[in-house]
Amino acid sequence: MAPRESPDVWTAYVSELGVALARARAARGLSQERVAHAAGLSTFTYRKLEKGESNPGTPANPRLRTLVSLAEVLEVPLATLLPPDTRGVAPGR
Numbered sequence: 001m002a003p004r005e006s007p008d009v010w011t012a013y014v015s016e017l018g019v020a021l022a023r024a025r026a027a028r029g030l031s032q033e034r035v036a037h038a039a040g041l042s043t044f045t046y047r048k049l050e051k052g053e054s055n056p057g058t059p060a061n062p063r064l065r066t067l068v069s070l071a072e073v074l075e076v077p078l079a080t081l082l083p084p085d086t087r088g089v090a091p092g093r
Contacts, residue, residue, distance in 0.1 A: 009087075009088040009089055010059050010061075010089060011052065011059040013083050013086070013089050014052040014053075014059045014060045014061070014062075015052035015059075016052075016083035017049070017052065017060070017062075017081060017082065017083060018049060018050045018051055018052040018060070019050075020080065020081045020082070020083070021049060021050050021070065021074070021081060022050045024074040024076050024080070024081065025050075025074060028074055028075065030073075030074075032046055032047055032050065035070065035073055035074065038073040039066070039069040039070050039072075039073045040069060041066065041069075041070075046070075048060060049062055049066075049070075067081065067082075
């Protein structure tokens with residue numbers, strides 16, 4: 001039987017994603033509000049993504065469309081926002 005995904009692995013992954021979002025935003029000199037609205041998100045939702053959360057204590061799980069929109073707004077390839085190490089992230093792997 002394959003081991004289940006560790007919540008800590010996913011939490012760390014989306015935390016790294018949040019850091020990448022914040023860095024890309026800062027590099028462009030944009031506010032959280034401007035990025036959020038340009039990507040079609042609420043400011044609250046975007047702020048939570050930068051924190052790696054969806055609700056307090058619950059790791060984020062953004063949709064692919066959201067990530068693509070953010071990459072477009074931030075003018076970076078999507079791959080630069082995603083953490084490179086995905087080992088242990090997929091359920092059941």
